[in-house]
Amino acid sequence: MAKRLELTDGRSRVSLAPDMGGGIAGMWTKDGVPVLRPLVAGVGPFGLASNVLVPFSNRISGGGFTFEGAHNVVPLNLEGQKFPIHGDGFQKPWAVTNQTSINAEIYLSDGGMGPWAYEARQRFALENGRLTVTLSMTNTGPRLPFGGGFHPWFPRLADTRLRFAAHSVWLEDADHLPTEKIALADNPDWDVGTSGALPQGLINNAFVGWDGRAGFDQPSLGITVDLCAQAPLDTAIVYSPDAQADFFCFEPVSHAVDAHNQPEQPGLAVLETGETLTLEMQIGWRNYENPA
Numbered sequence: 001m002a003k004r005l006e007l008t009d010g011r012s013r014v015s016l017a018p019d020m021g022g023g024i025a026g027m028w029t030k031d032g033v034p035v036l037r038p039l040v041a042g043v044g045p046f047g048l049a050s051n052v053l054v055p056f057s058n059r060i061s062g063g064g065f066t067f068e069g070a071h072n073v074v075p076l077n078l079e080g081q082k083f084p085i086h087g088d089g090f091q092k093p094w095a096v097t098n099q100t101s102i103n104a105e106i107y108l109s110d111g112g113m114g115p116w117a118y119e120a121r122q123r124f125a126l127e128n129g130r131l132t133v134t135l136s137m138t139n140t141g142p143r144l145p146f147g148g149g150f151h152p153w154f155p156r157l158a159d160t161r162l163r164f165a166a167h168s169v170w171l172e173d174a175d176h177l178p179t180e181k182i183a184l185a186d187n188p189d190w191d192v193g194t195s196g197a198l199p200q201g202l203i204n205n206a207f208v209g210w211d212g213r214a215g216f217d218q219p220s221l222g223i224t225v226d227l228c229a230q231a232p233l234d235t236a237i238v239y240s241p242d243a244q245a246d247f248f249c250f251e252p253v254s255h256a257v258d259a260h261n262q263p264e265q266p267g268l269a270v271l272e273t274g275e276t277l278t279l280e281m282q283i284g285w286r287n288y289e290n291p292a
Helices: none
Strands: 005-008 014-019 023-029 052-053 064-067 072-073 093-097 102-111 116-127 130-139 145-146 149-155 161-164 167-171 180-181 202-209 213-218 222-230 235-240 247-253 269-272 275-285
Touching: 005 102, 014 116, 014 130, 093 116, 116 145, 130 145, 149 222, 149 275, 161 247, 222 247, 269 275
Parallel strands: none
Antiparallel strands: 005 014, 014 023, 023 052, 052 149, 064 072, 093 102, 102 116, 116 130, 130 275, 145 269, 149 247, 161 213, 167 180, 167 202, 202 235, 213 222, 222 275, 235 247
16 A cells, blocks of 8 residues: 555644655545545546646647757656646655654655756645645756646535636637636636636636635535645646536646747746755635625
8 A cells, every 4th residue: 555644733634645746645624624635546646635746837738848949858748648747746756754743855856857857855844734835846957947836636516616816817729728818807707716616617727917825615514725825836727627526626836838838938937957946835724604
Protein backbone atom coordinates (compact mmCIF):
# COMPACT_ATOMS: atom_id res chain seq x y z
CA MET A 1 0.00 0.00 0.00
CA ALA A 2 1.18 3.50 -0.79
CA LYS A 3 2.70 5.39 2.12
CA ARG A 4 0.72 8.33 3.47
CA LEU A 5 1.85 11.16 5.71
CA GLU A 6 -0.79 12.21 8.21
CA LEU A 7 -0.93 15.71 9.69
CA THR A 8 -3.40 16.69 12.40
CA ASP A 9 -3.74 19.69 14.69
CA GLY A 10 -6.98 18.76 16.46
CA ARG A 11 -9.07 20.88 14.11
CA SER A 12 -8.18 19.41 10.72
CA ARG A 13 -6.59 16.27 9.36
CA VAL A 14 -4.54 16.12 6.17
CA SER A 15 -3.26 13.07 4.29
CA LEU A 16 -0.28 13.52 1.96
CA ALA A 17 0.81 11.18 -0.85
CA PRO A 18 4.49 11.86 -1.61
CA ASP A 19 4.76 8.79 -3.83
CA MET A 20 1.80 9.95 -5.95
CA GLY A 21 3.38 13.04 -7.44
CA GLY A 22 3.71 14.85 -4.13
CA GLY A 23 -0.06 15.30 -3.98
CA ILE A 24 -2.60 15.65 -1.18
CA ALA A 25 -4.83 12.61 -0.63
CA GLY A 26 -7.41 14.34 1.54
CA MET A 27 -8.26 17.08 4.00
CA TRP A 28 -11.07 16.82 6.56
CA THR A 29 -12.48 18.73 9.49
CA LYS A 30 -12.08 17.30 12.98
CA ASP A 31 -15.50 15.68 12.49
CA GLY A 32 -14.53 14.01 9.20
CA VAL A 33 -16.25 16.45 6.83
CA PRO A 34 -14.30 16.64 3.55
CA VAL A 35 -12.70 20.02 2.91
CA LEU A 36 -11.11 18.64 -0.26
CA ARG A 37 -12.52 15.78 -2.31
CA PRO A 38 -10.90 12.63 -0.82
CA LEU A 39 -8.71 10.34 -2.91
CA VAL A 40 -10.57 8.41 -5.60
CA ALA A 41 -8.78 5.07 -5.92
CA GLY A 42 -7.78 3.59 -9.24
CA VAL A 43 -7.78 6.72 -11.42
CA GLY A 44 -4.16 7.85 -11.01
CA PRO A 45 -2.94 11.26 -9.91
CA PHE A 46 -6.14 13.07 -10.87
CA GLY A 47 -7.94 11.01 -8.26
CA LEU A 48 -6.05 12.95 -5.59
CA ALA A 49 -7.45 15.78 -3.49
CA SER A 50 -4.80 18.14 -4.87
CA ASN A 51 -1.96 18.00 -7.39
CA VAL A 52 1.17 20.11 -7.63
CA LEU A 53 1.87 21.84 -10.97
CA VAL A 54 5.56 22.29 -11.82
CA PRO A 55 7.37 23.59 -13.90
CA PHE A 56 4.23 24.86 -15.67
CA SER A 57 0.46 24.82 -15.40
CA ASN A 58 -2.06 23.43 -17.88
CA ARG A 59 -1.42 22.99 -21.62
CA ILE A 60 1.34 24.02 -24.01
CA SER A 61 0.28 23.96 -27.65
CA GLY A 62 2.23 23.34 -30.83
CA GLY A 63 4.67 20.78 -29.45
CA GLY A 64 6.61 23.39 -27.50
CA PHE A 65 7.46 27.09 -27.40
CA THR A 66 10.03 29.62 -28.54
CA PHE A 67 12.15 31.47 -25.99
CA GLU A 68 14.86 33.98 -26.86
CA GLY A 69 14.93 32.78 -30.46
CA ALA A 70 15.24 29.06 -29.71
CA HIS A 71 12.44 26.53 -30.11
CA ASN A 72 11.98 24.22 -27.13
CA VAL A 73 10.24 20.89 -27.68
CA VAL A 74 7.92 19.75 -24.87
CA PRO A 75 6.83 16.09 -25.15
CA LEU A 76 3.39 14.70 -24.44
CA ASN A 77 3.24 13.38 -20.89
CA LEU A 78 -0.27 12.05 -20.36
CA GLU A 79 -2.15 9.45 -22.35
CA GLY A 80 -5.27 10.77 -24.02
CA GLN A 81 -4.09 14.37 -24.01
CA LYS A 82 -3.36 16.26 -27.21
CA PHE A 83 -0.81 18.57 -25.57
CA PRO A 84 1.69 18.34 -22.71
CA ILE A 85 -0.07 19.27 -19.49
CA HIS A 86 0.79 20.34 -15.94
CA GLY A 87 4.52 19.55 -16.06
CA ASP A 88 6.06 16.39 -14.68
CA GLY A 89 6.11 17.02 -10.92
CA PHE A 90 2.67 15.47 -10.41
CA GLN A 91 3.84 12.25 -12.13
CA LYS A 92 6.97 11.52 -10.06
CA PRO A 93 7.51 10.26 -6.52
CA TRP A 94 8.79 12.80 -4.00
CA ALA A 95 11.08 11.93 -1.09
CA VAL A 96 10.10 12.75 2.49
CA THR A 97 12.77 14.92 4.10
CA ASN A 98 10.98 15.98 7.29
CA GLN A 99 7.76 15.28 9.18
CA THR A 100 6.14 16.20 12.48
CA SER A 101 2.49 15.94 13.51
CA ILE A 102 1.68 19.29 11.88
CA ASN A 103 4.49 19.81 9.32
CA ALA A 104 6.07 17.92 6.45
CA GLU A 105 8.62 18.58 3.74
CA ILE A 106 9.04 16.58 0.54
CA TYR A 107 11.65 16.85 -2.19
CA LEU A 108 11.90 16.16 -5.91
CA SER A 109 15.52 15.87 -7.04
CA ASP A 110 15.05 14.91 -10.69
CA GLY A 111 12.44 17.28 -12.09
CA GLY A 112 12.86 17.43 -15.84
CA MET A 113 10.59 17.63 -18.86
CA GLY A 114 11.56 18.78 -22.33
CA PRO A 115 13.98 21.70 -21.92
CA TRP A 116 13.53 22.01 -18.14
CA ALA A 117 15.75 20.62 -15.42
CA TYR A 118 14.91 21.55 -11.84
CA GLU A 119 14.60 20.42 -8.26
CA ALA A 120 11.61 21.23 -6.09
CA ARG A 121 10.44 21.20 -2.49
CA GLN A 122 7.01 21.30 -0.95
CA ARG A 123 6.43 22.36 2.64
CA PHE A 124 3.11 21.61 4.35
CA ALA A 125 2.14 23.34 7.59
CA LEU A 126 -1.12 22.80 9.48
CA GLU A 127 -2.09 25.44 12.04
CA ASN A 128 -5.51 26.08 13.58
CA GLY A 129 -7.08 23.87 10.93
CA ARG A 130 -5.54 25.81 8.04
CA LEU A 131 -3.12 24.14 5.62
CA THR A 132 -0.32 26.16 4.03
CA VAL A 133 1.45 24.61 1.05
CA THR A 134 4.68 26.20 -0.18
CA LEU A 135 6.25 25.07 -3.45
CA SER A 136 9.79 26.08 -4.36
CA MET A 137 11.34 25.18 -7.72
CA THR A 138 15.00 25.79 -8.48
CA ASN A 139 16.26 25.87 -12.05
CA THR A 140 19.19 23.45 -12.48
CA GLY A 141 19.24 23.83 -16.26
CA PRO A 142 19.52 26.72 -18.72
CA ARG A 143 17.74 30.06 -18.47
CA LEU A 144 14.03 29.37 -19.14
CA PRO A 145 10.53 30.56 -18.22
CA PHE A 146 9.00 28.72 -15.27
CA GLY A 147 5.52 28.70 -13.76
CA GLY A 148 3.14 26.47 -11.90
CA GLY A 149 0.69 26.32 -9.05
CA PHE A 150 -1.75 24.00 -7.35
CA HIS A 151 -4.70 21.89 -8.51
CA PRO A 152 -7.07 21.23 -5.58
CA TRP A 153 -10.31 19.29 -6.08
CA PHE A 154 -13.35 20.22 -3.97
CA PRO A 155 -16.69 18.46 -3.38
CA ARG A 156 -19.48 19.72 -5.64
CA LEU A 157 -23.01 19.49 -4.30
CA ALA A 158 -26.27 21.00 -5.50
CA ASP A 159 -25.89 23.96 -3.13
CA THR A 160 -22.15 24.61 -3.56
CA ARG A 161 -21.44 28.31 -4.13
CA LEU A 162 -18.22 30.10 -5.16
CA ARG A 163 -17.06 33.59 -4.24
CA PHE A 164 -14.04 35.24 -5.86
CA ALA A 165 -13.13 38.35 -7.81
CA ALA A 166 -11.21 38.61 -11.08
CA HIS A 167 -10.95 41.08 -13.96
CA SER A 168 -11.23 38.87 -17.05
CA VAL A 169 -11.73 35.31 -18.26
CA TRP A 170 -10.21 33.42 -21.17
CA LEU A 171 -12.63 31.63 -23.46
CA GLU A 172 -11.40 28.32 -24.89
CA ASP A 173 -11.77 26.20 -28.02
CA ALA A 174 -12.55 22.49 -28.38
CA ASP A 175 -8.89 21.67 -27.63
CA HIS A 176 -9.06 23.64 -24.34
CA LEU A 177 -6.74 26.34 -25.68
CA PRO A 178 -7.45 30.04 -25.12
CA THR A 179 -9.19 32.01 -27.86
CA GLU A 180 -10.28 35.37 -26.45
CA LYS A 181 -9.94 37.23 -23.14
CA ILE A 182 -13.13 39.06 -22.14
CA ALA A 183 -13.80 41.48 -19.28
CA LEU A 184 -16.12 40.13 -16.60
CA ALA A 185 -17.63 43.59 -16.08
CA ASP A 186 -18.95 43.44 -19.65
CA ASN A 187 -19.93 39.75 -19.52
CA PRO A 188 -21.77 39.09 -16.24
CA ASP A 189 -22.85 35.62 -17.39
CA TRP A 190 -19.19 34.59 -17.05
CA ASP A 191 -18.76 36.13 -13.60
CA VAL A 192 -19.30 32.91 -11.64
CA GLY A 193 -17.34 34.31 -8.70
CA THR A 194 -20.06 36.91 -8.19
CA SER A 195 -23.10 34.83 -9.15
CA GLY A 196 -21.82 31.95 -7.02
CA ALA A 197 -23.30 29.13 -9.08
CA LEU A 198 -21.25 26.79 -11.23
CA PRO A 199 -22.70 26.39 -14.74
CA GLN A 200 -24.77 23.36 -15.66
CA GLY A 201 -22.32 22.45 -18.43
CA LEU A 202 -18.55 22.37 -18.73
CA ILE A 203 -16.44 25.12 -17.23
CA ASN A 204 -12.69 24.99 -17.84
CA ASN A 205 -11.54 28.58 -17.94
CA ALA A 206 -8.73 30.78 -16.64
CA PHE A 207 -9.84 33.82 -14.65
CA VAL A 208 -7.10 36.45 -14.68
CA GLY A 209 -6.56 39.43 -12.45
CA TRP A 210 -7.69 37.27 -9.52
CA ASP A 211 -7.07 38.93 -6.17
CA GLY A 212 -5.83 35.75 -4.49
CA ARG A 213 -8.86 35.10 -2.28
CA ALA A 214 -11.80 32.73 -2.72
CA GLY A 215 -14.57 31.25 -0.61
CA PHE A 216 -16.63 28.12 -1.27
CA ASP A 217 -19.86 27.76 0.66
CA GLN A 218 -20.87 24.14 1.28
CA PRO A 219 -24.20 24.38 3.15
CA SER A 220 -24.90 20.64 2.88
CA LEU A 221 -21.55 19.95 4.54
CA GLY A 222 -21.96 22.71 7.11
CA ILE A 223 -18.71 24.48 6.23
CA THR A 224 -17.26 27.32 4.19
CA VAL A 225 -13.84 26.70 2.67
CA ASP A 226 -11.46 29.65 2.36
CA LEU A 227 -8.59 29.59 -0.11
CA CYS A 228 -5.96 32.25 -0.53
CA ALA A 229 -2.79 32.42 -2.56
CA GLN A 230 0.21 34.67 -2.58
CA ALA A 231 1.60 36.53 -5.60
CA PRO A 232 2.44 35.60 -8.30
CA LEU A 233 -0.56 33.25 -8.19
CA ASP A 234 -3.01 35.74 -9.74
CA THR A 235 -4.80 33.40 -12.16
CA ALA A 236 -7.54 30.96 -11.10
CA ILE A 237 -8.59 28.12 -13.35
CA VAL A 238 -12.09 26.84 -12.61
CA TYR A 239 -12.94 23.37 -13.88
CA SER A 240 -15.95 21.09 -13.58
CA PRO A 241 -17.37 18.83 -16.31
CA ASP A 242 -21.07 19.50 -15.62
CA ALA A 243 -23.73 19.61 -12.92
CA GLN A 244 -23.61 15.82 -12.51
CA ALA A 245 -19.93 15.90 -11.47
CA ASP A 246 -19.22 15.45 -7.78
CA PHE A 247 -16.26 17.83 -7.87
CA PHE A 248 -15.00 21.18 -9.04
CA CYS A 249 -11.43 22.44 -9.24
CA PHE A 250 -10.21 25.90 -8.33
CA GLU A 251 -6.58 26.10 -9.35
CA PRO A 252 -4.38 28.99 -8.18
CA VAL A 253 -1.68 29.28 -10.84
CA SER A 254 0.92 31.80 -11.98
CA HIS A 255 -0.09 32.00 -15.63
CA ALA A 256 -2.99 31.35 -17.98
CA VAL A 257 -3.27 28.38 -20.34
CA ASP A 258 -0.60 28.27 -23.08
CA ALA A 259 1.12 31.41 -21.82
CA HIS A 260 4.33 30.02 -23.33
CA ASN A 261 2.90 30.70 -26.78
CA GLN A 262 1.35 34.09 -26.03
CA PRO A 263 3.09 37.42 -26.73
CA GLU A 264 5.58 38.24 -23.94
CA GLN A 265 4.68 34.96 -22.17
CA PRO A 266 2.59 36.66 -19.44
CA GLY A 267 2.84 35.32 -15.91
CA LEU A 268 5.92 33.19 -16.54
CA ALA A 269 9.06 33.83 -14.47
CA VAL A 270 12.38 33.62 -16.27
CA LEU A 271 14.85 31.81 -14.01
CA GLU A 272 18.58 31.82 -14.47
CA THR A 273 20.47 28.67 -13.52
CA GLY A 274 20.27 28.37 -9.73
CA GLU A 275 17.37 30.80 -9.28
CA THR A 276 14.23 29.78 -7.40
CA LEU A 277 10.52 30.51 -7.85
CA THR A 278 8.30 30.09 -4.76
CA LEU A 279 4.50 29.68 -4.83
CA GLU A 280 2.16 29.40 -1.86
CA MET A 281 -1.49 28.75 -1.08
CA GLN A 282 -3.57 28.25 2.08
CA ILE A 283 -6.77 26.26 2.52
CA GLY A 284 -8.89 26.51 5.66
CA TRP A 285 -12.46 26.07 6.75
CA ARG A 286 -15.04 27.53 9.11
CA ASN A 287 -18.60 26.70 10.08
CA TYR A 288 -21.10 27.71 7.42
CA GLU A 289 -23.35 30.63 8.27
CA ASN A 290 -26.37 31.23 6.09
CA PRO A 291 -25.98 34.75 4.65
CA ALA A 292 -29.78 35.13 4.71
